[in-house]
Every structure is written in structure tokens, then in C-alpha cells.
Amino acid sequence: MTKRIPSKISRGSAELAILSLLADQPFYGFEIAKQIGERTGGALQFTLASLYPLLYEMEKRGWVEGRWQANHAGRDRRYYRLTPSGRKQLAPLRKEWRSFFQALDALAGVSHA
Amino acid sequence: MPDWRKIVLQRLGESYGSCRQDIVEELAAHLEEIYEAGRERGFDEAEALRRTLQEAGDWRVLAAEIARAKPEEDSMNQQRTRKLWLPALASITFTAVLLVIFDKMHASPLTVGLGHLAMMLQLAWFAAMPLLGQTQPEEARMNQRTRTIWLPGFVTLTAASLFLFAEEFVLTRDPSSYMTDLSLRPQHVVSGLPLWLYGAWLLAQVPCGAVGAFLSRRGGGSIVARIVAGAFPALMMLLLFVVVIPISVVVERNAYVLSHPSVVVLAILIWAGGPGVALLIGAAPFLKESTPQPA
Numbered sequence: 001m002t003k004r005i006p007s008k009i010s011r012g013s014a015e016l017a018i019l020s021l022l023a024d025q026p027f028y029g030f031e032i033a034k035q036i037g038e039r040t041g042g043a044l045q046f047t048l049a050s051l052y053p054l055l056y057e058m059e060k061r062g063w064v065e066g067r068w069q070a071n072h073a074g075r076d077r078r079y080y081r082l083t084p085s086g087r088k089q090l091a092p093l094r095k096e097w098r099s100f101f102q103a104l105d106a107l108a109g110v111s112h113a
Numbered sequence: 114m115p116d117w118r119k120i121v122l123q124r125l126g127e128s129y130g131s132c133r134q135d136i137v138e139e140l141a142a143h144l145e146e147i148y149e150a151g152r153e154r155g156f157d158e159a160e161a162l163r164r165t166l167q168e169a170g171d172w173r174v175l176a177a178e179i180a181r182a183k184p185e186e187d188s189m190n191q192q193r194t195r196k197l198w199l200p201a202l203a204s205i206t207f208t209a210v211l212l213v214i215f216d217k218m219h220a221s222p223l224t225v226g227l228g229h230l231a232m233m234l235q236l237a238w239f240a241a242m243p244l245l246g247q248t249q250p251e252e253a254r255m256n257q258r259t260r261t262i263w264l265p266g267f268v269t270l271t272a273a274s275l276f277l278f279a280e281e282f283v284l285t286r287d288p289s290s291y292m293t294d295l296s297l298r299p300q301h302v303v304s305g306l307p308l309w310l311y312g313a314w315l316l317a318q319v320p321c322g323a324v325g326a327f328l329s330r331r332g333g334g335s336i337v338a339r340i341v342a343g344a345f346p347a348l349m350m351l352l353l354f355v356v357v358i359p360i361s362v363v364v365e366r367n368a369y370v371l372s373h374p375s376v377v378v379l380a381i382l383i384w385a386g387g388p389g390v391a392l393l394i395g396a397a398p399f400l401k402e403s404t405p406q407p408a
Binding site: 056 | 135136138139140142143144146147165167168169170174175179181182183187261276293333336337
């Protein structure tokens with residue numbers, strides 16, 4: 001999953017990261033990994049091995065939907081977009097993680113900001 | 114540039130190639146971009162390749178995780194082949210043989226005409242099967258290929274066929290002549306239809322091709338998908354002439370065609386080549402890039 005954050009936390013955070021990213025616009029796999037890596041300063045890094053099983057799992061749950069489209073270079077890529085069901089998942093997930101960080105902050109003085 | 118598709122296939126196992134082609138394509142595309150990014154960062158080919166392959170970690174684990182995350186696709190494809198494609202092929206072959214028998218028995222023109230019509234309907238059904246196959250709730254969402262190729266192609270084929278039927282009906286008022294001119298009797302290959310009718314039909318293909326390509330583009334189809342959807346009727350004709358009619362010719366021992374194989378080429382040019390060009394002319398405005406959003 002990620003290399004800089006221990007696995008159990010990152011496992012849960014990965015879904016949130018992907019859903020949040022796709023809420024703005026569709027991306028294909030390589031772009032998803034690249035965008036998340038860049039936007040988190042490298043704290044969250046997806047490899048091919050960690051990304052695709054998760055994407056397929058999320059697709060199976062109906063949270064995201066993949067469609068083949070040509071990218072700007074004219075190459076066919078599978079773009080993932082958020083489904084209405086995925087969008088519904090996003091708000092409670094965000095709330096859960098906010099609560100988690102608040103609890104951690106209260107306990108250990110760790111701020112998520 | 115390494116052949117990423119081949120690399121992914123070798124490492125995931127050859128079985129992926131036949132039933133999980135989209136996964137292979139997707140992983141190969143991902144590796145390709147990592148490799149190119151590595152090369153742009155200044156790594157030599159060997160180092161870029163090594164770093165790229167590291168992305169997948171243990172391929173056996175990856176294959177197992179993908180199988181766990183996306184298990185239904187295999188069985189879906191296999192089921193579709195077993196329940197739809199094979200019976201459809203058998204059905205079309207049966208109709209072809211039946212047509213030959215009709216011909217041998219000198220059946221009435223109406224019977225032969227209806228036989229040809231049945232053949233066209235079966236080909237259309239064959240094309241529409243991906244839609245018919247999606248009957249389970251899990252499969253209810255149309256997949257990308259259905260949305261961008263099969264559905265637009267079916268619409269185009271239906272429209273193109275209706276034009277021909279309508280023209281023939283207006284011309285002859287005789288349903289028995291429907292599609293009989295497709296048969297490889299020498300006189301039909303060239304002069305089976307009056308030239309003006311053929312020309313009008315060709316013109317009618319232009320909007321048909323446009324509709325197919327437009328629907329495919331609207332569904333997010335790639336350039337290739339739009340071309341296939343737009344030229345679908347011509348491709349079906351090609352299928353008819355390359356697969357079905359040669360069987361008929363051999364079975365009925367059509368001496369003329371066997372000794373003049375150029376008749377088949379001519380028929381392909383008239384019934385698939387000409388319409389193909391007209392369909393692609395109609396599809397052309399919809400082949401420009403439109404939708405994707407680069408990062």
C-alpha cells in the first residue's frame with residue numbers, strides 16, 4: 001500500500017485517498033498513483049501491486065467505475081470515475097477519519113492539520 | 114521499448130491473456146508509463162526496466178489479489194462464450210446450410226428470401242448478444258465495449274439494413290427479393306441491384322456511419338471503437354462473405370464461384386468495401402478527440 005505509513009492505517013486511508021481524488025475528476029491508474037504521491041508529498045505512495053487490487057475491489061463494490069478512453073496522448077487508458085454510490089461513501093469516510101484524528105490528537109497531542 | 118503486454122502476460126500467467134485482456138492491457142499501460150518516467154529521469158534502459166518491474170512486487174501475489182478482487186469476470190466471459198457465442202455460431206451455420214438445401218431443392222423465391230432475411234437477423238442478433246447476455250443484476254451495467262462498440266454498431270447495422278430493405282421494397286414490391294442479391298450468382302454480384310439503387314444505398318450509409326461513431330464517442334469510445342461502430346454493417350458484410358458464404362459455396366459445390374474466386378473479391382468490394390468507405394465518411398467528423406481529461 002504505502003511505504004511511509006504503517007499498513008493498517010494506510011489500508012483504510014487508501015480508499016479515502018482514491019475516493020477524494022476521483023471526486024474532483026476521473027483519472028487512470030498511473031495518474032491516480034502519481035497524483036496521490038504528489039499531493040501527499042510522497043507520504044502515500046501506490047505501487048502497481050497495491051493500486052489495482054484496491055481499484056478492482058472498489059469497482060466491485062460499485063464505488064468507482066472504469067472506462068476505457070484515449071488520454072491526451074491518444075493512448076487508451078482506463079479512466080476511473082466516482083459513482084453515486086462512491087460519492088455517498090466519501091462523506092462518512094471523511095467523518096470517520098476526522099474523528100480518528102481528533103481522538104488521536106486528544107490522546108497523544110497529534111494534530112492532523 | 115519492452116513489450117509490456119508480453120511481460121505482464123508472462124508474469125501473470127498465459128491464462129490471463131484469453132479471459133482478462135482488459136486487466137493485462139491496463140497493467141501493461143501502467144508499467145509503460147512508469148518505464149517512460151524512469152527514462153525521462155535519466156535512468157538507462159536496464160535500470161528503468163528493473164525499477165518498473167519492482168512496482169509489481171511478487172507477481173503471483175498480485176495475480177491472486179486481482180483474482181480475489183475481480184473474480185467474476187472470468188466466469189462471465191466463459192459463460193458468455195458457452196451460452197451465447199457458440200450457440201449463435203451454430204445457429205448461423207445451421208441457417209447457412211439450410212439456405213444451401215433450399216437452393217438445391219429449388220425452393221420458392223419467397224422461401225429463399227425469408228431464409229436470407231433470417232440470416233441477416235441472426236447476424237444482427239449475434240451482434241446484439243453482449244446486450245442480451247447481461248441479464249444478471251451484477252452484469253446489468255453495460256460494460257465499456259457494449260456501450261462503445263456493440264450497441265452503436267447494432268444501431269448502425271439496423272439502420273443500414275432497413276435502408277436496403279426499404280429501397281428494395283419500394284423498387285420491387287416483392288418481399289421475396291429481400292437480400293437475395295447477396296447470393297453469389299454471377300449476375301447478382303454486379304447487376305443484382307440497379308445502379309441508382311446501389312448508389313442511393315451507399316449515400317444512406319453516410320448518416321448510418323455517423324450515428325454509429327457518434328454513439329460510440331458519446332459512450333466514451335476510443336478512436337478504434339468509433340471506427341468499428343461506424344463501419345459495423347460493412348464489417349458484418351465482410352464476416353458474411355469471408356465466413357458464411359464460402360461455407361455455402363463449398364457445400365453446394367458452386368462450380369462457377371470455385372472456378373472464378375474473383376467473384377467473391379468483387380462481391381466483397383461491392384457489399385463491404387463501398388459501404389465501408391461511405392460509413393467511414395459519415396463517421397469521420399466523430400473521430401476527433403473529445404472527452405478525456407489529462408492530469
